[in-house]
Amino acid sequence: MRGTKRGLLVHKWGPQLEILSHTSTGAFLSHCGWNSVLESLSCGVPMIGWPLAAEQAYNVKMLVEEMGVAVELTRTVETVISGEQVKKVIEIVMEQEGKGKEMKEKANEIAAHLREAITEKGKEKGSLVRAMDDLVRAILSPKAK
Incomplete structure (x- = not known):
């Protein structure tokens, strides 16, 4: 693909988490x-949001307005x-300063919180691990039977 000015299009399944965790991934449509x-x-x-159905429009609204980690391209x-619209949102999210930088910082902050929720260091456990422990204890308790 080098020199062709064309990207790679994956028609079927792609390893989304591997792609997202790669250091060269700057944004996600x-x-x-x-x-x-x-x-x-x-x-x-x-993220660059393009909600299509169901709860996706509500999710993108939250991501843009409340969390500050996305810009919305369009809906449905x-x-x-237009190519100009696509260029505009890519430029916003990829900015090294301003809104793009803020979005990246907020996304990294959320990633750190998510990692903390699943950590387990000795007796110190993240909130998700504690919640799962509580659920299992409740299910196994004599009162639950």
């Missing part, structure tokens, strides 16, 4: 389904998107 959101944030990668598959 996502439909903003919750699994994709969590995978992107766990890798500290800001019927929208006509």
